[in-house]
Amino acid sequence: MPDAFFSSGKSKPQKRKRDVSSTKPSSSKPANGRVKRSRRDEELSDSGESDAGNIDDIDLRADDIDPGESGDEDTMETPAEKRLRLAKIVLEERRQELAGDDIDAAEIDKELLASRLKQDTLQHSGKISLFLAGKLDTSSPVTRYTRRQRLPVTAAVASDDGSILYTGSKDGSITKWSLQGATYLATYSKIPSLALPMTGKRKGKGRRVAGADVEGHIDEVLALAMSFDGRYLASGGRDRRILVWDVKEDKFVKAFEGHKDAITALSFRKNSLQLYSASLDRTIKLFDLGVMGYVETLFGHQDGASSLDTLYGENAVSSGMRDRTLRYWKIADETQLVFRGGGRSRLREVLEGGMEEASEGEENEEAPAGSRKRKGKEKEKSKSFMEGSIDCVAMLDESAFVSGGDSGSICLWFITKKKPVFTQSLAHGMHQHISESEGTIATPRWITALGAVRYGDLFASGSWDGVVRLWKVDIKARSFSALGEIPALGFVNSLQLVVPPRDTALTHTWGNTSESVTTVNGDSEGTPKFPPGRTRDEVLLVAAVAQEPRLGRWSRIHGNGEKNSALLVALPRGDMVLGARTS
Template sequence: MSSFFTLPASQKKRKRPQAAGDATEKRGASSRRQESRDESISGSDVSDDDAPADDYSGSESEDEEFKNEDPAAKRIRLAEQYLANTQKEVLELGGFDAAEIDQEILRSRMGERLKEDTAEGKGKLYRFIADELDWTGAQHDHFRADTKGVNGVAIAGRHVYFVTQDRALVKWELPELETSSEDGVSKKKTSRKPKKVGFTRGSKTATQHHQKQILCVAASQDGKFVATGGADNRLIIWDANTLKPLKIFSGLLRDNGHRDSVVSVVFRRGTNQLFSSSKDRTVKIWSLDELAYVETLFGHQDEILDVSALANETCVTVGARDRTARFWKVVEESQLVFRGGGPDRKIKKGEDDEGIKPHYEGSMERVTCIDDDTFITGSDNGSLSLWNIHKKKPVFTYPLAHGLEPPAPIEQRSAEMDPTQSLDAEGPMLLDPQPRWITALKAIPFSDVFVTGSWDGYVRAWRLSSDKRRIEPLDPLATPEIDVIAALEDAGISSAGLGADAMDAISRGAQAPSLVRGVVNDLAIVDKDERGKSGCYVLAAIGREHKLGRWESFDGRNCAVLFNVPRRAGADESNAADGAQDSDAGDFAGFD
């Protein structure tokens, strides 16, 4: 007997009884849906004549024409078609609106500025302006304030500060562009000399000032503070408006000051944080908003002669005769060491036998930052070295940047002063010419331009190659080029019979007379206006003696020299063309 429990699984399901009315209902609902669909189609507002039959056929022909087109080309074609249709609509409506064009230009400029700010935030070099500046056409002016040699200079906004060997701090105002009207025509003329607006000088017994020579100066970008360091171990913070001391760090233990001469000071870009380096082999960090000491950095084995910094909490220093440059990461409490000390160039086999001797680096003297990854050092062997923080060796070294110093005449020397001279059958042998040191070095941040100084009588401009792998010389400042061939023809001498070596010798001898007489103790370089649209200023501190030693007295003047470097004619047009090409390419140099 079968039961529910013994039936197969297929027979266990109980079917629900279905009434005849349910089936009729379902058939009625389906028929109603079909009728409503037919009514909606037949009742459409679009007639057969209005149906886009041509569009459909056109799309078919278009698809047939561009069937092998890749997606990128299709997007470009559609974009061009959209722009053409938009331009046609605007022209039909009555042309372009000047206000709208101005807004478009403004948005474009804001976009470029945003790109530059982003590049600077990433710490990348993005300004290639070396070829835009007319270095030989620069105007120059000497100015002084009845003081001894100028040891340091700084520029902040429209003001210049320099410090001297006789404990003076002087404030100047940069020349303004004055507008004069003649015959109803507005013209611009430049008042070339800076105007003195502040002066203060210490004494040997001063308590609120420096007691010895002031060696360095720096000014904050917001125009609030000026910092000076001296041979009296003091770091003094001044009110930039009144030149009154706000705080004196005298080197005592209670104020965490330096225990030896303060040689270099620099503000962190865009902030009031200060880095100072000293002969006591330390770098100290100060917060001037609180006028307080922050931290001390140790590591160098000799006196620290220069310090440079940009916007990040990092700085680069050079340690004189320990022959190292150090990149300090303040937040990470670490440092990268870059060792120099090698010759100014590679020595080839047999070169010494030919009498060509390399000049080895004995001391790293100056340093300046190009961007967050690149910096340049100058040494006592006259070489400029390009460094990258990702490599331990110099990327490139340019030797004898300011040439060789000819040896003194034999009658001015003695065996006590020059023990290396010797006698032979033909008479006394002269000493080898020695290179001129790099005594000053400064760059425009995030650009390919920097300037150097020594005691050869020139401030020289240099360019960094676009790939940041080479240093290339530019013309010395305010030194016009001389047409040697024309000068020979005026003198009645034909240049056709002269060889290439003779022409080179004549060209070197025909250089314009030097403009900077003395030793360049410091340099400053800044844009004249926003983004350097009208050029830049270069300021040089000149003295008869080097600020760190009196081994030699140079024939020169104790003063400062201001170079007004203009932009070359047509630089704006070329930049616009370059910018258009860059925008077409979709690339930006700051992100390379």
């Protein structure tokens, strides 16, 4: 039993056990605080589970850092090492782009389209936009002649894409050639006069006349022109008819009548089916091949119109031969501007207000005898001949054009000036012939043909001195200068300069093969400038050369390699600069 010393007199009350489920929460402060803290902890834990991460997981670094790198490398990398690493990454990406063999065709198409649109926009502005004269290589051009024809070739014209060539001859035929190999394709033959029907009821009073249904020329072919899309060929000649041919099918389409004399020039308006014709009947006629109909006739020349040219706008320039005028036709306004050539006239100077010659004469009378002699010698050196006929004209842009005549001078004109702003006298030198009564007589070689790059700073001129001369135009200085020469024996009866599009660069075999190139005298020498299969950009020169002039037989040269054929010249060029001048 327990010891009484350690026992207590009072018995301790025993605590009653509470039922937790049945009792209410205590209202004491410590218990209440513990419950609130537990609830907050539960809410924080719930929100942490719903979020993707907490503040410690957010990456505050820049985007240019590689996310695959570890944090230890970032902490150990210095700023200099970081810049070096990023530079290496950029260089490696650039190296892979340059070394890649895959060609983005879509990107190339976009660049070609943008270049074509820019070129068209600049050309529609009416100003010179193709500055390519400084990029031409005229030192060793690749040349080729077509097969000889029986009678003189009067005209030669190539398509804008440089694939097809047509030549017209005094025998009344038109020959089709392929420019890829300078090979023969087809011939539009002359119609014999005996095959034509007779007109007139009485015997012996009728004559044979070619009607609109005669599918061919019956006399000399003097002019050719091709539409911009290469669909139609127009031809004209001494039979006073304009024939329209389908180029792709080599078929006769229609014949236009109305001119009363020989047709000397034809020209299609750029990017249009409007056709202009010039004739010795002193008129210019306009036709529309879209509807195959006649439009109107332009009057003004006092002599036969020998040459004609037109560009994008509804404008045309024609030369009037012996009336010594150039006429700039504004079709939409139904007006014309008259530019008079033929050198200076004292009466014209007085009428137009220019008295330079009179003042120069008075100064010469007052000057000492020695100075007058020196001035007389200078005048003899710079002697120019009076121009009696303006025979050819070529447009550079909508406001500038060049002309040539029997004085041997080439003149640069602007529509804002009544006189030429620049004149190159005796452009093809002098021709000497011996007279029994007067001895040796020197006369200037007249300009027989002119051809220009549309909206370009390059044009060519021809005569019978054995070369075709290339000229570079400086619009700012309003002048032009000699650029180069191309051998061409015989009379140059027509000239054309073609700049094929970049996406259809010329790939003719006579300029690309390893065979020797045929020279002017018919011999073979040298090797071609371009290796086989190489594509390059060129300016194609097409010239009709013959032993006789185009409009007559008053002169004939032969015996030194002169041919009746077409001369093809491929002039390699560098990058064309659009809208900017090149040195």
